[in-house]
Amino acid sequence: MATEINFCVVNLAFLLxxxxxxxxxxxEQMKTVEFNVKPGGVVYTFSEGIRDYECxxxxxxxxGTNEQWLMSVGLSDDDRLFSCSVWRPQGxxxxxxxxxxxxLKGTKIEYANAYSQTAAAGQSDVPLKPEEFTVGDxxxxxxxxxxxAQLSKLTAIGKTRHDEL
Numbered sequence: 001m002a003t004e005i006n007f008c009v010v011n012l013a014f015l016l017x018x019x020x021x022x023x024x025x026x027x028e029q030m031k032t033v034e035f036n037v038k039p040g041g042v043v044y045t046f047s048e049g050i051r052d053y054e055c056x057x058x059x060x061x062x063x064g065t066n067e068q069w070l071m072s073v074g075l076s077d078d079d080r081l082f083s084c085s086v087w088r089p090q091g092x093x094x095x096x097x098x099x100x101x102x103x104l105k106g107t108k109i110e111y112a113n114a115y116s117q118t119a120a121a122g123q124s125d126v127p128l129k130p131e132e133f134t135v136g137d138x139x140x141x142x143x144x145x146x147x148x149a150q151l152s153k154l155t156a157i158g159k160t161r162h163d164e165l
Contacts, residue, residue, distance in 0.1 A: 030074040036066045037088075039095050048084075050075045053160065054105040055084030059151075061095040075160075082107045082160055087153035092117040096149040100133075101141045107158025112140040116150035125153050 028050070035046045039061050047056040048071050055073050067088055074083045084104055100114075112135045115125035132147045133140060140156050 028075075029077070030072065032070055032072040034068055034070055037061060037069045037093070037095060038066050039063055041098065043099070046071060048073050049105070050082070051079075052106050053082040053158075055082075055086075055156070056103045056105070057086045057100070057154070058103070059100045060098045062098060063096050064094045067093060067095060080160055081110075081157055083155070083157045085153065085155045091152060093150070093152050097142070097147070097151045098149065099142050099144075099147075100151055100154065101139055102154050102156055103139045104156055104158040105138065107160050108137050109135055109140070109156050109158045112156040113154075114140060114151060115153040115155075116148070117152040 031048060031050060033048050037059065038044060041060055041062055043058060043060045045056055045058040047054055049055065050073050053073070053075065055071065057071060068090070069086060069088050072083075072085045075081070076083075082104060084102060086102065102112075114128045114133050116128060117125055128147075128151075131143060133142050135156075138158070140154060
């Protein structure tokens with residue numbers, strides 16, 4: 001029960017970050033960009049940023065063909081939180097990820113989670129098991145030998161090093 005409440009509180013905090021971002025100047029506070037996730041086992045990196053903060057998504061995947069994914073980065077009104085989400089808008093990815101890493105530059109991660117999606121269409125994202133990935137100060141990374149190769153979304157919120165004058 002406590003875990004469910006914690007999860008709800010964190011999701012509410014994430015939602016509030018985005019609501020505050022949308023309420024301000026969207027051009028400077030939030031961006032969503034499309035990119036191709038390519039199979040073939042080659043390591044690729046896609047990055048996007050706002051001001052001094054950047055999110056990089058590094059991955060390798062196998063199977064299928066290219067998939068369209070989205071990356072959203074946002075900065076709270078008070079510049080204290082930077083968020084990054086990477087996801088497949090069509091839901092379930094048919095690629096098998098051999099590795100993934102998200103890095104938030106200029107922040108210290110306060111919350112992060114990675115998700116897969118169940119096989120049934122229309123069902124919501126399912127958090128990866130805690131042993132499948134590791135959250136560090138600035139990175140979210142798969143765990144070799146424990147990650148089950150399924151990824152449909154990754155979300156991270158970092159506290160910036162913004163200081164009051």
